[in-house]
Amino acid sequence: MPQSAERVLDHATLFREPEYREMLARKRDTMECPASTEAVAAQSDHTKTWAYREKNLAREAVSINPAKACQPLGAVFAAAGFEKTMSFVHGSQGCVAYYRSHLSRHFKEPASAVSSSMTEDAAVFGGLNNMIDGLANTYALYGPKMIAVSTTCMAEVIGDDLQSFIENARAKGSIPQEFDVPYAHTPAFVGSHVDGYDVMIKGVLEHFWDGQERSPNDKINIVPGFDGFCVGNNRELKRILDLMGVSYTLIQDASDQFDTPSDGSFRMYAGGTTLADTAAALNAKATVSLQHWCTRKTLDYAAEKGQETASFHYPLGVGATDELVMKIAALAGVDIPAALDLERGRLVDAIADSQAYLHGKTYAIYGDPDFVHAMARFVMETGGEPTHCLATNGTKAWEEEMQALLSSSPFGKGAKVWAGKDLWHLRSLLFTEPVDLLVGNSYGKYVSRDTGTPLIRLTFPIFDRHHHHRFPLIGYQGGLNLLRTVLDVIFDKLDRDGDVAGETDISFDLTR
Amino acid sequence: MSLDHENDAAFNEALIAEVLSAYPDKFAKRRRKHLAVAKPAGADADAAPGEEGHLLSECDVKSNVKSIPGVMTIRGCSYAGSKGVVWGPVKDMVHISHGPVGCGHYSWSQRRNYYSGTTGIDSFVTMQVTSDFQERDIVFGGDKKLAKVIDELEEMFPLSRGISIQSECPIGLIGDDIEAVAKKKGKEIGKTIVPVRCEGFRGVSQSLGHHIANDTIRDWVLDKKDTGFEPGPYDVSVIGDYNIGGDAWASRRLLEDMGLRVIGNWSGDATLAEMERAPLGKLNLIHCYRSMNYICRHMEEKHGVPWMEYNLFGPSQIAASLRKIAKHFGPEIEAKAEAVIASYQPLVDAVVAKYRPRLEGKSVMLYVGGLRSRHVVTAYDDLGMRIVGTGYEFAHNDDYQRTGHYVVPGTLIYDDVTGYELEKFIEGIRPDLVGSGIKEKYPVQKMGIPFRQMHSWDYSGPYHGYDGFAIFARDMDKAINNPVWGLFDPPWKKKDAPVLQAAE
Ligand code: SF4
């Protein structure tokens, strides 16, 4: 009997005990009617071949392990970055349970959102009553200052019109006349969560800006984009901007919402861009996006309103941070402070210290379009080669932009860009053209295991490691954290490979 | 079981009234029917002991109706009930999340249905396979694409034994004929293809998805081929054990040790063959009644296979269940069951001796799916812990009736609780532990109340069987007696620190 009260074994060890191994083998042999061991081995080997890769890449209809979520998730995340704002997702309720779970599993934090809980009758008659009743309940129970409405694919397929529904609800007294209810249509069958983020931000800005007179000032709006590291990153960003003495408004800041303290009370709302600041942001001189592919519509809208616009790709590392800092300094008309020279120098110093371990390393990078761009650029900055760059939600235009980035450096030679591909494609790529390291999120752990490529978790969602998102990746200081994360995986791998007690002591070095 | 405490009915009634006062009138009235305090069982309770012993109380709430809009229900949808619960764990089939990318993405690998096998080769549980609908598929229909998806899956996964098509919301709205596609392609590739109409807008929760999924097993799996299986006298199928964290394995050991042959496990770690042969079994053992009673009733009617509910949480229920099951098979199996129970008694004694003193008298509130909100009650009781409130996301009337066998009068009962209600109830009662889901975990912990996820076992488990009980006890102890709860207040603001105990 393997179990005991002194040393309680759970799943991590229990099922490796002989009693369980034998039982599972018996189950397989007598009850499962499995494919033969030979057939499994043969198919397993076949999936590692170029022939399988060709068939795999030729897929046109089925997505297998795609690295993208649907639009409303982005909208719910976006809404979480505004003062006392409740997300209201119009459509079936199951989706909302999923968004909340998804965000909670990553941030290890509460994630609040409500659904209009449409069912079969609403599919026939439309969801107007759900909107009217739903807004009234949300307003009464959760005391929000703003309710941000988005849609699940059900509401989109039946064609519910959010604007008229909300006005109807207002007329029926569900919410006070002046209460703020921005909205965005977020069809799940178009784009991905990064687009949902974009349209929700645009929806909020339209709500506050449309019909208002703009009287320009010197402020700068900054839109961070969909970012699972917002807790660490936004705080770092604000520190840099304060250091520079820039007058700015962060449009959408979920850093406090997803990082509330444990002190005995649950805060449903925390931090976020105030509604007053959001409205006043119309007068800003410029709107700068940190993630181009998350904000295309938002930036167009800001430009329409007469603002200057600029966008970046999730500035990671030295060069990308340089560009961001210079652009902001130019827009704000300030000098770059000496403190940033020092921070920059320290990051360069750290990279120099470690360059021998970084130079020539090959990487596969996947994630959202801006992240992949940023990471590829950082990798090349350290002398590494971003061999495979994959974004399931990357477009043709993204692919072209990536090509331009890669051809700007000798380290990008031979690198390939995979727009629209999924992680089952990536598995084939890593079997046929292996790399040293895989960069992505928790979903990468299957490819990592199958192909033996160490995984560096650097982007949303990270379910199986804790607290990474609390530390910044962007900026010079964030760059140190980024660098350390990469190096830890490299060094751990070196140790694991040299760590065969009683067999070899080679390469198990004390100093590196 | 002892379950000899009473809960404070008057206090709980007042709490319900207070919570309802926040709602607009119309909805206060509707929610009123879903909230109750368990009443003493009627006079006839002792006279007619139910399946699970005497009735302790009556839990009379309305259930299985639409959630009201805008309130933060914790429920999911039919798709979650079908793909997430019933079908997803069948390991040698590929399950297509048919529609846009989202549903399959969020449910990808989240239910911890353990399985043995080679992922992507002969097993496919932790994969997200989707037809990833685009606008053109909505406009022109997705049947052609679905056919192509199936062809491509054959190329990619030739060793799969079959395919299920899990419909997401748009499928039923755009008028696709997935049954036709399933029939045609099934013939072509010579494998079982199961079309499931589990669109998220159907029904009011996961529950209808369970039912629809059960019906598709009836219509597309059972009685479809000659299984070539030689039945034996002690064959049982385990139904409604999803092998969360290995639950079904911890259960299987006990059933095998008492001389039974487990010919199938539905659906954790299941293969299609295990499901196909179930009509040849002698008895269906059903753990999660809510999600799979439908197919048991069908097999009883059509194939004459009787079914029996059982409960493998905590030693009291385990012993009672093993005895009940053994009785069905006669003296030989009964003797073996007694031997199994006796062989584990030292473990049970040691676990109780170690953990009960650390947990004695602690109060617990539960809010889970359709089964565990009652099934785990006795396991807590075995450790000296009391349930002060419980409720279900998607239970039906028969589940609340069964709950009366587990909870004492005065217990707060909440059906389809809203985020607002649950928070207020927990604030009011301040239990020593809350057991619920991921969405509830962090708000509760921020209030300074220990929490365990009771869907996923909080990434632990198994909790079934004797092996699982030890883990269950350890985990509850960890949660309640961790020193972090004493760190909440800064010393300059400190109230009373809770009394904690170091891990042993
Ligand atoms: S794809 Fe559609 S049904 Fe699925 S989670 Fe997204 S919005 Fe909901």
Ligand code: SF4
């Ligand atoms: S045991 Fe509970 S959580 Fe699991 S399927 Fe049944 S009702 Fe759902």
